[in-house]
Amino acid sequence: MNSSLLSGLNPEQRAAVELPARSALILAGAGSGKTRVLTTRIAWLISTGQVSPHGILAVTFTNKAAKEMVTRLSAMLPINTRGMWIGTFHGLCNRMLRAHHREANLPQTFQILDSGDQLSAIKRLMKAMNVDDEKYPPREMQNFISGSKEQGLRAHEVEAYDPYTRRKVEVFAEYDAQCQREGVVDFSELLLRCYELLSRNQPLREHYQERFKHILVDEFQDTNPLQYRWLKLLAGQNNALFAVGDDDQSIYAFRGANVGNMQELLRDFQVENVIKLEQNYRSHGNILDAANALIQNNRNRLGKNLWTDADKGEQIRVYEAGTDVDEAAFLVEEIRQLNREGVRLSEMALLYRSNAQSRVLEHALVSAGLSYRVYGGLRFFERQEIKHALAYLRLMENTDDDNALLRIINFPTRGIGARSIEQLQEAAKQYNTTLWDAAARAGGKVTAFVGIIESLRSGTQNLPLPEIIEHVLQHSGLADHYKNETGAKKREAEERLENLNELITAATMFVHENEDDSLTAFLTHASLEAGEHQAGDSEDALHLMTVHAAKGLEFHTVFITGLEESLFPHQNSIDNGDLDEERRLMYVAITRARRRLYLTFAQSRMLHGQTHYGMASSFLRELPEELLHWITPRVSARKTFHTSSFETNSYVNAFAATPALEKAPPAPSSVWRIGQRVFHQKFGEGVVTDSEGGGNEGRVQVNFKRAGSKWLALEYAKLTAI
């Protein structure tokens, strides 16, 4: 049995699986078999009698990955895998807290607050404490509380030297007390509470340390500091922590993940065994070469090489579409063709950088009757912010729609509490009217809400559909609600805002495509697209997901779509001059493909209901020419490349001279003179060293005194001459 477990492995993988029961780090690139080694090690430890299934704790990154691991284990071993401790950090902590709820001082049925619930709880509390919510915006308060917890700090441990911070700490302490009274736990609390339980309760800690002789962690590069401390606590002095990871795939730094954990692990656990796996089993040669070439542009890598025995395989197919709609149409055709050739839909993945990009793709797939499933996210019309916006529109259309009313009566918050809503429901029942009618009579804030809807209706009379939607987003407070998010929630809110803008685009397209362009027709279309086409579990269906959600997975064919500068790499990263994390994301995307890889981009794309003329992603240019097969003529090849003498990963736009760009309306020229001294808010003083394009499309290269050389988009950079 052992030999059959190990027979498929190469010598390094085998060595990793058979390492002695001490801590180890397997540091290896994508597709080199890290997850396979980790799973096989569990099976090997059990089958050689070194540990029972009971003595294993394995942490994976998603629930899907955990399920897969359990399935693979059951296939390898004749054991009952049910009840094994394999799951995500949150899942495992939840389980431990449920099992010891008394020791953790929680009711057995404690509820978990999601971030929306948490915010409402904080607002409610601040009101009761008379805390000025202008001076202390509730969202900042929420970030302060969660951020502290993620660093392992309770209110009394936060250093507060000034009255302002002291007040925040008071709210933090009260918030925790309120959660405790109500028997609820937020996300960061799950981990912190579990950590504290183990650190305070010696018998319990010893029990688990005694039990989990082997702790195994997949995707170790993306653990945050509290998670790492939790692992350390469970491992104690004697247990073996077996971590596998890839620094080149660290893509959650924005959420506090810390690649530095790898170095700490080596030190804290006196790791003697660092095994590198360099053979890639997933991808054909050209795909792997492309990934290697790309990631070489990053700095501060731990450094490793990947090679494969596999053939070079096909070249990477690059397609330049005229518009995003053409791009989607091309994808549909290719998918159909591949499917006819025998590649199952579930063996193909459509990847995109941001969720909002899925809408155009979803629309094309729905029209083509191709089954798809959106992973790690919701389908466009099922997303919270889209449903909120649609609820305003629905209520404007039909005030009898109680569901729509309930969804938005206090969203964004306008001081209408649960009690008022209950009263409203009682009144409606008593007088046998709709909530709307009851609201009109209720007075106070509730009636003011009715006024908001009325004014949205009158303000949108006779407007074309896209403008109706834009008006509603602006005047309902929805857009502002997401715009005002700060701190840790900012990214999520930006994404939601992008999705809302995408709704305007959807309406614009709807108007183009349909004779009946009324609001009612659009709402019907939205409900149909929302409900009908998500494939069932057993159905063969295409995978749609963001690149983040694709981590750890693999497919026969991968389509990386929307490869335009400012979309991927994302504008935020360009502005911050930090492309490395974006590049790691691109590396993750490329390395998902086994046999065939498509890279697609569009010359123009509808965003916010307007057409934008984009440029091809600078990442395309980082891929060696001989690996690429341009399906569309490589127009831009005629343009000579700029080269930068400052930084290897400088932005260089090779595709600026596409016909679409030349057709784009000329923007006012604001080209900076080379040699001009400039000031940038974030990067400070610098000198212009190069420039290209003009107006909004234009970019300049600036050599900053402190921050080094960077390419900046003029539209965003806000440079001043000095």
Ligand SMILES: Nc1ncnc2c1ncn2[C@@H]1O[C@H](COP(=O)(O)OP(=O)(O)OP(=O)(O)O)[C@@H](O)[C@H]1O
């Ligand atoms: N020795 C081997 N022989 C044949 N196939 C292998 C071998 N090792 C791994 N594979 C296969 O290679 C693919 C990639 O393996 P795996 O998913 O474990 O890699 P990984 O390092 O975890 O990748 P990622 O970094 O993307 O998470 C899988 O299909 C796996 O079954």
Ligand SMILES: [Mg+2]
């Ligand atoms: Mg893996």
